[in-house]
Amino acid sequence: MDFQQDYEEQQNDNHLNEQLNKQQGLDNTDITDFGNVNNHYEQQNEHNFVAEPNQQYESTQNKKSQQPQQPQKNLGFFGFLQVEFYQQYFNVDTEDVMNRCKLAINPLSSGDFFANNRENPDLWGPLWIYTSLVFIMASVGNIQGYFSSEGSSFRFDYSFVPFAALLIYLIGFGTPILMGIVMKCFGNQVTAFELICLYGYSMAIYIPIIVLCIIPFDWSQWLFLAVGTGISIHFMFKNLKSEFASYEQNKKYLMYGIIAGVQVLFLLFLKMYFFANFEAYD
Structure with a gap:
C-alpha cells in the first residue's frame, strides 16, 4: 500500500516536472523568437539607415537623367x-x-x-x-x-x-x-x-x-x-x-x-x- 502510494506520488512529480519543463521550453522559445525578431528589426533598420541616402541619391539622379529635355524655343523669322x-x-x-x-x-x-x-x-x-x-x-x-x-x-x-x-x-x-x-x-x-x-x-x-x-x-x-x-x-x-x-x-x-x-x-x-x-x- 505504501509502495503504491509512493509510486503515484512519484508519477505526479514526474508529470509536474514535465509540465514545468514544457513551460520553460516554451518561454525560452518565445524569448529566443522575440530576440530574433529584435535582431532582425535592428538589422533591417541599420540596413535602411545606410541604404536610404544612396537610394535617394540614385533616385534623384535617375529622375534627372529621365527628365525630358526642353525643346528649343521657336523664335520665328526675326x-x-x-x-x-x-x-x-x-x-x-x-x-x-x-x-x-x-x-x-x-x-x-x-x-x-x-x-x-x-x-x-x-x-x-x-x-x-x-x-x-x-x-x-x-x-x-x-x-x-x-x-x-x-x-x-x-x-x-x-x-x-x-x-x-x-x-x-x-x-x-x-x-x-x-x-x-x-x-x-x-x-x-x-x-x-x-x-x-x-x-x-x-x-x-x-x-x-x-x-x-x-x-x-x-x-x-x-x-x-x-x-x-x-x-x-x-x-x-x-x-x-x-x-x-x-x-x-x-x-x-x-x-x-x-x-x-x-x-x-x-x-x-x-x-x-x-x-x-x-x-x-x-
Missing part, C-alpha cells in the same frame, strides 16, 4: 533680334575660352580647332578678344605718341579708341560674314557664327604682338606684326583646309586670298596709323 537667340553662343566658361586662345596662338598646336569646336561655337571669346584689342591698340598708340613728343606737351588722343573699335569690329565680323556668303554660294554648309568664332580666335595672337610693338623701333614693329599676321593666316588656312578641299582651284585661291588680303590690310593699318611715329627712333 529670332536673331531676340536675346534668347544668342544664348547658345555664350555656352562657355573662362577655361574654354583660354584653351581656345592657346590653340589659336600656338602655330605648332595639333588638332583641328574648327572641327572640334564646330558643335559649340561661341561669341564670348571673339568679343573679349576684339574688346581687348581696342583698348590695347588705343593705349599703345598713345604711348608711342608720348615717346614721340620728346619732352613737349603731350595730350591723350581719344580718337584712337573709336577708330580702333571701328576697325576691329568691322574686320572681326565683316570678314567672316563675307566668307560665309561666298562659301554658301560655293555650296558649303558652314554657318556665319562658326566662321566668326574661328576668325575671332585667329585675332588673339595680336594681343601680345601689339604689346610688343611698344618697343620703339620701326624694324621690330614690322617684324612683330609680320609674325603675328603669319600665325593668324596659318591658323585660318589650317582649319579651313578641309572645307576648301572640294573647291575648284580658282575658288580655293579666292578664299585664301580673302583671308590673307584682309590680314595684310590689318597689318598695314596698325603700322601706318597706330605706330607711324616710332620711325624717329631708328
Whole structure:
C-alpha cells in the first residue's frame, strides 16, 4: 500500500516536472523568437539607415537623367533680334575660352580647332578678344605718341579708341560674314557664327604682338606684326583646309586670298596709323 502510494506520488512529480519543463521550453522559445525578431528589426533598420541616402541619391539622379529635355524655343523669322537667340553662343566658361586662345596662338598646336569646336561655337571669346584689342591698340598708340613728343606737351588722343573699335569690329565680323556668303554660294554648309568664332580666335595672337610693338623701333614693329599676321593666316588656312578641299582651284585661291588680303590690310593699318611715329627712333 505504501509502495503504491509512493509510486503515484512519484508519477505526479514526474508529470509536474514535465509540465514545468514544457513551460520553460516554451518561454525560452518565445524569448529566443522575440530576440530574433529584435535582431532582425535592428538589422533591417541599420540596413535602411545606410541604404536610404544612396537610394535617394540614385533616385534623384535617375529622375534627372529621365527628365525630358526642353525643346528649343521657336523664335520665328526675326529670332536673331531676340536675346534668347544668342544664348547658345555664350555656352562657355573662362577655361574654354583660354584653351581656345592657346590653340589659336600656338602655330605648332595639333588638332583641328574648327572641327572640334564646330558643335559649340561661341561669341564670348571673339568679343573679349576684339574688346581687348581696342583698348590695347588705343593705349599703345598713345604711348608711342608720348615717346614721340620728346619732352613737349603731350595730350591723350581719344580718337584712337573709336577708330580702333571701328576697325576691329568691322574686320572681326565683316570678314567672316563675307566668307560665309561666298562659301554658301560655293555650296558649303558652314554657318556665319562658326566662321566668326574661328576668325575671332585667329585675332588673339595680336594681343601680345601689339604689346610688343611698344618697343620703339620701326624694324621690330614690322617684324612683330609680320609674325603675328603669319600665325593668324596659318591658323585660318589650317582649319579651313578641309572645307576648301572640294573647291575648284580658282575658288580655293579666292578664299585664301580673302583671308590673307584682309590680314595684310590689318597689318598695314596698325603700322601706318597706330605706330607711324616710332620711325624717329631708328
